[in-house]
Amino acid sequence: MSRGPVAQRVTEGAFEDMLSADQFKAAFRNHPAGVAVVTADPGDGPVGLTATSVISVSANPPLLVFSLSAFSSAAPALARAETVVVHLLGAEHVHLAKTFATSGIDRFADQDSWSRLVTGEPVLAGASTWLRGRIVNRMEAGDSTVVAVQVLQAQTPELDETPVPLVYHNRTWHSLSEQSVLAEPTRS
Amino acid sequence: MSRGPVAQRVTEGAFEDMLSADQFKAAFRNHPAGVAVVTADPGDGPVGLTATSVISVSANPPLLVFSLSAFSSAAPALARAETVVVHLLGAEHVHLAKTFATSGIDRFADQDSWSRLVTGEPVLAGASTWLRGRIVNRMEAGDSTVVAVQVLQAQTPELDETPVPLVYHNRTWHSLSEQSVLAEPTRS
Numbered sequence: 001m002s003r004g005p006v007a008q009r010v011t012e013g014a015f016e017d018m019l020s021a022d023q024f025k026a027a028f029r030n031h032p033a034g035v036a037v038v039t040a041d042p043g044d045g046p047v048g049l050t051a052t053s054v055i056s057v058s059a060n061p062p063l064l065v066f067s068l069s070a071f072s073s074a075a076p077a078l079a080r081a082e083t084v085v086v087h088l089l090g091a092e093h094v095h096l097a098k099t100f101a102t103s104g105i106d107r108f109a110d111q112d113s114w115s116r117l118v119t120g121e122p123v124l125a126g127a128s129t130w131l132r133g134r135i136v137n138r139m140e141a142g143d144s145t146v147v148a149v150q151v152l153q154a155q156t157p158e159l160d161e162t163p164v165p166l167v168y169h170n171r172t173w174h175s176l177s178e179q180s181v182l183a184e185p186t187r188s
Numbered sequence: 189m190s191r192g193p194v195a196q197r198v199t200e201g202a203f204e205d206m207l208s209a210d211q212f213k214a215a216f217r218n219h220p221a222g223v224a225v226v227t228a229d230p231g232d233g234p235v236g237l238t239a240t241s242v243i244s245v246s247a248n249p250p251l252l253v254f255s256l257s258a259f260s261s262a263a264p265a266l267a268r269a270e271t272v273v274v275h276l277l278g279a280e281h282v283h284l285a286k287t288f289a290t291s292g293i294d295r296f297a298d299q300d301s302w303s304r305l306v307t308g309e310p311v312l313a314g315a316s317t318w319l320r321g322r323i324v325n326r327m328e329a330g331d332s333t334v335v336a337v338q339v340l341q342a343q344t345p346e347l348d349e350t351p352v353p354l355v356y357h358n359r360t361w362h363s364l365s366e367q368s369v370l371a372e373p374t375r376s
Contacts, residue, residue, distance in 0.1 A: 019319070019339045024250035027319055027342045031222040031242070031276045032353045032364060054219070055241040057255040058330025062212035065255065065334055067245040088219045091370055131207070131215055139327045141336050142246025146253055148329050151207045154215045165220045165357050166370070173370040176220060180368045182279055182354070182361040 032169040035089045037100045038066060039114075039122040040081035046108045046122035047077040050101035052168045054086055062151040064131065070143045073103060079145055083119065083134050086149065087127035090163020091175035096124055097166070128157040220357040223277045225288045226254060227302075227310040228269035234296045234310035235265040238289035240356045242274055250339040252319065258331045261291060267333055271307065271322050274337065275315035278351020279363035284312055285354070316345040 039048035053067040064086060068075040078084065089097055100107050108114055114122050121132060137148035157163065165176040174180075207215075227236035241255040252274060256263040266272065277285055288295050296302055302310050309320060321337035328334075345351065353364040362368075 019250045019342050021247040021250065023342055023344070024244070024247050024319075024339055027276065027317055027339075027344050028244040028252075030278065030317060030350055030353055031224075031244070032220065032355045033243070034219040034221055036219075053243040053245065055221070055243060055255055056212070056216040056219070057241065057332045057334055058257075059209035059212050061330045062207045062209065063330045063332070064216075065253070065329065067243060067253065069246075088215065090218065094370060129215055129218060131212075137327055137329065139325055139334065139336060141253065141325065142249045142251045144245040144251070146245055146327065146334065146336065148327060148334065151212055151215075154207050154211055156211070156215050162218055165218055167220045167355055167364065167368075169353050169364055174364050174368040175370050176355065176357055176362050176368065180355075180362040180364065182282060182363050 029170050032167050032174070035097045035166045035168050035173075036066070037087045037089060037096050037124060037127070038078060038084050039087070039124065040078050040084040041120060041122055042077050042081040044077070046114070047074040047081075048100050048107055048122065049074040049078065050097045054088070057148070062133075063136070064133070064149050064151060066147055066149070067141070068145045068147055070145075075145070079138070079147070081135065083121055083132060084149060085117070085121045085123050085130050085132050087124050087130040089127060089166050090129075091166045091173075092163050093126055094166060094173050096126055097168075097173070128155070128161065128163055130155050217358050220355050220362070223285045223354045223356050223361075224254070225275045225277060225284050225312060225315070226266060226272050227275070227312065228266050228272040229308060229310055230265050230269040232265070234302070235262040235269075236288050236295055236310065237262040237266065238285045242276070245336070250321075251324070252321070252337050252339060254335055254337070255329070256333045256335055258333075263333070267326070267335070269323065271309055271320060272337060273305070273309045273311050273318050273320050275312050275318040277315060277354050278317075279354045279361075280351050281314055282354060282361050284314055285356075285361070316343070316349065316351055318343050
C-alpha cells in the first residue's frame with residue numbers, strides 16, 4: 001500500500017505547498033455525486049451513514065470504494081465491520097439520505113424502516129438497490145479512511161421500477177430526468 | 189448479533205458467492221457521478237482520461253481519490269506519474285469529457301486545447317476548475333488502482349462564473365439546474 005519513496009516525498013516540505021481546507025472545499029463544491037447509505041453491524045448494534053463517495057472501481061472481481069470521515073460518529077464502528085451493505089439511493093429515498101446524515105439521533109429508531117439480512121447486516125426497507133460486501137482493504141487518507149469492499153450479493157430493482165436518480169450538489173438534492181439530459185451542441 | 193457465523197460464511201467459498209460483473213454493473217448503472225479529466229506527464233508526453241470516480245476524501249490535508257481501470261490506455265502512464273491535474277468539469281466542458289473518453293485518438297492533438305503549468309503538467313484550456321496534486325498512495329483493487337492525491341494547488345472560477353454542473357448517468361450526460369432541485373415532500 002504505502003511505498004517508501006512516496007512517503008519520503010510527502011514528508012519533505014509538503015505542508016508549506018499544500019492547499020488550504022477552504023480552498024479545497026471550494027474547488028469540490030461544484031462537483032456532483034450520487035448518494036448512498038452504508039450500514040453495518042460490527043457486533044454491538046446497527047450503524048450507518050450517508051456517503052456521497054461511493055464509486056465502482058472494478059467489475060471483476062466486483063469492488064467498490066467509499067470514504068469514511070473521522071468526523072462521522074458512525075465511522076469507527078463501520079471501519080471495524082467485516083461486512084457492510086451499501087444502499088444506492090434514488091430520489092424517492094432522499095428521506096433515508098437525510099436521516100443517515102443527521103447527527104445526534106438514533107438513525108435506526110424506526111423499527112419498520114430496516115430489517116436484517118440472513119447474514120446479519122442491517123438493510124433499509126425502502127432502498128431498492130443495495131450491495132452487500134466484505135471489507136477487503138483500507139487506505140488511510142488524511143482525516144478519512146478509504147475502504148474497499150468486495151461485493152458478494154446485490155439487490156437491483158426490476159427495470160420498470162428503476163428509481164429516479166438522486167444527486168447531491170452544493171448542499172442541495174437534485175433528481176435527473178429527461179429534462180436534465182444535456183443537449184448535444186449543434187455542429188456546423 | 190454474533191460475528192462468528194457471518195465471517196465463516198463469507199470466508200467459505202467467497203468466490204462462488206461473488207457477484208457477477210454484469211450484476212455488479214447493473215447495480216451501479218443508476219448511480220450518478222460528477223465528471224473529471226485527469227492529466228499528467230510522467231516524462232514521455234501528456235496523457236489523460238475521463239474519470240467519473242473522483243471523490244474528495246479529506247480536507248486537512250486536502251486529499252482526493254480516483255480509480256484507474258487497467259482497461260484504460262492512459263492508466264499505466266498516469267499510474268506512474270508523480271503529479272497529476274484533476275479537472276472537475278461543468279456542462280460547458282462536456283466536449284473535454286468526450287475527447288478524453290475516446291479510444292484510439294491523440295487526445296492532445298489540438299494544440300490550442302491545452303498548455304503546461306510551470307510545474308510541467310498538462311492543463312486543459314477550457315476547464316475552469318482544476319486541482320494539481322501529488323500521488324501519495326495507491327491501493328490495488330481488482331482490475332483497477334485506487335490513487336490518492338494530495339492537492340497542492342487549485343484553480344476555481346469566480347463565483348459568478350461557476351459552470352453549470354455536469355453529471356454522468358447510465359451513459360448519458362446531464363446538467364443540474366434550478367429545475368432539477370428535488371422538491372421537498374409535503375408533510376402533514
